[in-house]
Amino acid sequence: MVHYSTLVQSTWVRHGVAAAALLIGSLSASSAHAQTWMVSTSPYIKLGILDKYNALGGYSANFIVKNEKTGQEFMLTKQVSKGENGVDVFFPTEPSDPEYFKNMAGLAAQPTPGAYTWECRVNGKKAVGGRFNFPETSNDITVLDAAKR
Secondary structure, eight states: OOOHHHHHHHHHHHHHHHHHHHHHHHHHSOOOSBOOOOOOOOOOEEEEEEOTTOOSOSEEEEEEEEETTTOOEEEEEEEEOTTOOEEEEEESOOTTSSSOOBOTTOOBOOOOOEEEEEEEEETTEEEEEEEEEEOOOOOOOOOOBGGGO
């Protein structure tokens, strides 16, 4: 049988060891001379289709996006269940997503700046389409000198 005071004592010992490890780690860590930031910018284009009066019931929506400069096409097919009117998708889709925009070779679309056209085919027929310019993005990082803080 474990006594209550033994449990309390072992808990305090574990907490003390963890605190000591953190203190030693912070003392031995090299001192930073400047603030370091990580940054990301992820632009996406949202495309969608909607059967306004839900006349079709369920359907297959095949989105096709074409890079005007390279002529490369990327496709993504979404199933719209009966009772749902439509679906929205993002271009490009993260390749970690089980359903993503890919070319005929299976390679994921990249966020390449430029002009694109797109269309959505429902049951093999063009239902909607359009064009967009994918934006160029960049990031600026300001390094704060430790002496100027």
